[in-house]
Structures are given as C-alpha cells and as structure tokens.
Amino acid sequence: MIALVLLLATALPATGDERCVGEIPCPLGERSYHVKEPDGWDGVTPLPVLMHFHGWQRQGTLIVKHGRISGATRRAGVLLLAPNGRGRTWTFRDAGSEDIAFGRAVLADAAKRYPIDRDRIYVSGYSYGSAMAWRFACAAGADVTALLAISGTLRQNEECPAPVDVRHVHGLSDTVMDFPMGPGGDELFPVALWRRVNGCAGAPVGPRHWAVTQHDAFRRFVWSDCASGKPVRLDLHDRGHFIPRGWIAQQLEELLAQGSLFLPQSRIA
Template sequence: MIYRLIFFLMLTASPALAARECHGDAACPLGDRSYHVLEPDGWDGVTPLPVLLHFHGWSRQGTVVVNHERIAGATKLRGVLLVAPNGLGKSWNFWSADTGDVPFADRVLEDVAKRYPIDPERIYVSGYSFGGAMAWRYVCQSGDDIAALLAVAGSIRQTEACPEAPREVRHVHGLDDTVMDFPFGPGGETTYPVALWRAKYNCNGATPRGDWSVKPFLTLSRLEWTDCALGQVTLDTHPGGHFIPHGWIGWQLDELLGRTPSYP
C-alpha cells in the first residue's frame, strides 16, 4: 500500500516543495512530530532519489544522523536522500508490534515523497543501536516495499513472527558488543543475529565471503545466504564493540546501487 502511495506522490511531487523549507538541522514538521532530511551532493533537483531512512540511536535525534560522517557522509556522496525521523523522548518503541513508531515512519516516507521525487524501488531502511532495533521492527511490520534493511548493532527478538519483510537484509554486529549484546546462538553460534530472516526467507547454507575492511584497525568477516526461496541475507561481524564501522553504510549502498564499493 505504501509503495503505491509513494509512487503516486513521486509522480506528483514538485522539486520546488523541497527547496530548503526544511533541510539538515531544520526539522520537517509532521503533525506533532518531525524528521530531518539531507539532500545528496550535486543533486539536480529533478532526478528521482534513492532514500535511506535511518533511525537514530538512544538519546539522540535526527540532527545527529544528518551530521554524522559515517551516515550522512555516505549518502551525500552516493546520490541518496537521507531521512532521519525523530523518536519520542529521543528513543524508539520497538519492543513489540504494537508501536506507534511504525505508522509514524510510514507517514515520514509519505511526506518525503510529497517534497522530493524519490525512487520507490530503492528505499533502504537503516538504524544504529536502538535505531537498529527500530529498523528491524519497521521492516518486520511494514517492509514489503523496502529494498533492503541495513542494520547496525541492534535487532529485535529472533523468535518474532514478521508479517512483512524487505527484499534484502544486511546486518553488522560486533562480537564484543556489551551495549546491545551480540546475540550468540546455542553453543556460541555466530550466525544467530539473522536467524529470523534466514527462517523468513527459507534460506539454506551460508556462503563465506571472507574478510574485508576499509580501515586497517577493523576487519569484518562476511557471510551471505543467497540460496533462499525469497530475499537474501548478509551478516558482517567484527571483533569490536558497539559502534558504526567506518565505511559500512557506504559500502552497502555502493553494492545495492550497483557501484564499485569505495571509501568514503
């Protein structure tokens, strides 16, 4: 439903509506709530934009997201419109399906589509920490029209039954994370952080893709599940703690957009 509405709004959107009415640190009002938006560098004001809807971490707001080198720094260089909703009380209610934050995020995307010509086939949902868990919750409840989930160090219970799902899932988590603890499986099994999506997509065995890094001090190890009835799942792990790895969001966007991965 949201896909059809966004597609209609994309066809009728006027680039003039997007002209600095709200941008960057200036929030876009939406009823009694708000969100932030950041255009990519060099956008011509006409070409439909891929969108990264990113949920901020606990005790933060969207202003942090649109100024964050590892988030906004990635979208600005890749022609992606960054959208950062503001959570009530600087947090998110992701604990169960009964949350007002999912319909709020739907309304955010609908409002963005009134302001900008967006590409409804390339809407990505991301988040870090509590925001990562909110990103999981959002695509679990309203993800059928989402191209990919890009989640960082936060998730919901792997036993949840999700009525919807994005076309692809990418998740990164530090093995030494003690804030949003790495969800080890039985016997310390390290593929459990994406067990929900592997089951949802009916995936078979994982394919190791080896180690990769964009900074010499942090090496990530990648597993992919591509033999699935639906969708695709990617899990990156690293030995560190609770943070957004340098270059991770940009690397995922490059791959999803068909670009040669680069840093920054």
C-alpha cells in the first residue's frame, strides 16, 4: 500500500505556504509531523527516509533537534520524519492502532513534498516510540526496509505478516521499558518475535564487541541465515534507558552501505 502511494505521489519539495521544515510542523488533517532535511541536499536526488517515533510525552520538535537522531540523519543524507503522537504518546499495544494509518499517511504526505527513495524507508523509535516502531513494522513490514529500535518492544508472541531487516538495541539495566529477559535468563529474547517471523532458526554469530565511546559499548549478535533473507541484529549494553551515542549513525552507515552484516573492522573491539 505504501509503495503504491509513494509511486503515485508527486516527488517535488513543497513551496510557499506549504513549506514546513524543522520546528515548523507539516499539517496532516488534525495531526502533524516534522521534517529535517539532510545537509547539502541538492533538492533533486531521491532521499532515504528515517521515520522516528518519539518517546512518551515528547514531540517531533525534539526529534528534529536531537543530536543523536537528526545529527545522524543530516550527516548521512537521510530525510528525517518525526510524527507527533496524539496526547504525546502512541497506541502501540493495539494491533489495530490508529497510529499505523497515521504513519502511513506521514510517509505518503512526505512523498508529495520530497523525492523519496522507496527502497530505503527506515522506521525507528525510542522507548514508547520504539514499541510503536515495532508495531508499525509489524503491520507494514512489506513496505519497510529496516527497523531501528531503541529500548522498547512488543510482546514476543505477536503475529506479524511480513519479515523485516531488524536492528534492536537494549540496555540490560533498563528499568523504564524493562529489558525483556527470556526464560532461563535468555538475553537474546528481545528479538524472539523477529527471529520467528524471519525464519532465523540457527544460532547467532556473536557476540562481536564494538564501541563509539568508552561508555557507549555494545555486544552484537547477528542472525543472518534466515529463511526470509532478512537478518536480525541485536546490540546489548550494560546501561539503562537512553539513546546510545552513535548507535543510529552506525546503523544508517551500515544500511546505506548495502546492509553489511557486520561492523567495519575499525569499530570491532
């Protein structure tokens, strides 16, 4: 559905009164979203998209100014879309959530304003927004290139109709969106849903250690031998509930380099 809408949409930047960027919201019915363009964009080249769902009691105005989110997209040449949740939150628990249709509408409206690269539509979120990103990817997986999820999941017994390239990061000491430890202390349980949906039956490769700073260090597990052909990646750290420095930037770097399975050698500790 999204692919068809994007194909038919007029891929031209908005002008005049329709122009909205940064903290100026793009109206969409009774709701709105925010846009941040990448640095140095020529106004013509089709843009990869990261649609990021904000955390609880936040709004898109924060996302388009957030160094770890918009800072990453600006430098990577990615168009950032930041929907505004109704009541500053998301209805991610319901498989029939109105926010699924809203997310689709945001993508379709953005495609009327910008030339969108339909093969590079990434969906992200943090905390409640991460759970919403899971919900959106679960409902619209056929039109989502990759899920970048930070510190928030759905129940692992949810049913999702289409596989997705998944990248999830979670802190073992998270007590806000508690780390979803599996039976017997299984630390790989946070992505059990996507391993099942993608048909990843084997053991993962890992852990591979990598770090952005001394405090932002991760252990990566990768399931690449999946029936769907779409891998699942899980990055774990020992800290709590936050957006890790450099994590989104690293995922975009890998995705834009044709989805390499592992990290550049310079990042492997």
